[in-house]
Amino acid sequence: MATRFKVDAQEDARVLTSAIAKIADYWGLSTAKLGTILGLSQATASRLTTGRTMLDPASKSFEAGQFLLRLFRSLDSLLGSDDAAARRWLQTHNLDLDARPLDLIDSFKGLLTVCDYVDAHRARV
Structure with a gap:
């Protein structure tokens, strides 16, 4: 069971990392901006966008990435x-x-606020 969870977590990390890199490209986010949003250094964000590293599923950056994906969707x-x-x-x-x-999505609280705001407007549609 533990091996299955580890494989799933690695796959989740790969999929989310790939999605975040595409979002950064679609929205024209610099690696510095992406790093700020995810709480990573610019160098790590650069490695993330080029596929040389993945988000750690146990990290706050992974959680921020999930919210960024939520906002994108x-x-x-x-x-x-x-x-x-x-x-x-x-x-x-x-x-x-x-x-x-x-500017708001630079902080975790701001990212949540913007996500909630967009979701509230989406619910009206």
């Missing part, structure tokens, strides 16, 4: 898979949040 659903619209939304000052979402 929610925006993707809300905006009809329009990556340019998602980038614009992230970069535009939001009156409800009183900040640019892109």
Whole structure:
């Protein structure tokens, strides 16, 4: 049973790491910005985007990556898979949040706030 869990955790790490690298590319996030969002150094974020390292499933960075994926999926659903619209939304000052979402997601609390905000709007659709 322990071996099965280890294999599943490794696969989860591989899949999430790959998804995070694609999100960074779609949204035009620099490795420095991605590192800030995930709580990693720029060098580690760079290795992550090139597939030379994976997120550790037991880390806070992995959890932040899950929320970043949640945000991506929610925006993707809300905006009809329009990556340019998602980038614009992230970069535009939001009156409800009183900040640019892109600035808020630098902290774990801000990432959760933006996820909850988008999910609340998605629920109306």
